[in-house]
Amino acid sequence: xxxxxxxxxxxxxxxxxxxxxxxxxxxxxxxxxxxxxxxxxxxxxxxxxxxxxxxxxxxxxxxxxxxxxxxxxxxxxxxxxxxxxxxxxxxxxxxxxxxxxxxxxxxxxxxxxxxxxxxxxxxxxxxxxxxxxxxxxxxxxx
Numbered sequence: 001x002x003x004x005x006x007x008x009x010x011x012x013x014x015x016x017x018x019x020x021x022x023x024x025x026x027x028x029x030x031x032x033x034x035x036x037x038x039x040x041x042x043x044x045x046x047x048x049x050x051x052x053x054x055x056x057x058x059x060x061x062x063x064x065x066x067x068x069x070x071x072x073x074x075x076x077x078x079x080x081x082x083x084x085x086x087x088x089x090x091x092x093x094x095x096x097x098x099x100x101x102x103x104x105x106x107x108x109x110x111x112x113x114x115x116x117x118x119x120x121x122x123x124x125x126x127x128x129x130x131x132x133x134x135x136x137x138x139x140x141x142x
Contacts, residue, residue, distance in 0.1 A: 024052075030071045033060045037071075 024032075036046040036057055043061070047054040063069040108124035112135050120138060122131045 026069065027072070029060050029069060030064075032057065033064050033069060034071050036061060 032046065032050050032052075035041060036043055043057050044054045047057040050057075060069055064071055110122045110124060110126075110131065112120040112122065112131070118138060120131075120135060122134070
């Protein structure tokens with residue numbers, strides 16, 4: 001360089017990344033997951049706020065839905081009831097209820113139990129979207 005130096009005139013800041021393998025206490029995980037279930041919350045935003053990867057938070061949310069991560073009841077106030085929906089076993093048993101639109105095929109009946117006192121029996125040839133809509137409507141009125 002013309003000035004005889006190395007040409008560098010400034011400073012360098014070294015920023016150490018905080019991501020990596022960390023151990024999170026179960027109660028901290030539970031609070032973060034509960035925050036992510038709040039109405040309007042986005043997984044990516046909550047993860048960024050707590051300096052963790054979005055996929056890690058998604059994994060914790062899955063653990064909560066599977067019952068492997070227990071969320072505190074007070075942290076769940078205001079959480080939409082469908083935020084923690086879980087799948088339940090369903091069986092379709094053949095029952096001779098008549099013929100379907102396909103002339104030679106008999107249809108089964110899907111029985112959906114909603115709560116302790118409401119049972120919905122849906123013929124097996126009803127579109128799943130329609131059966132789900134009816135179940136949601138009945139669950140809301142139960």
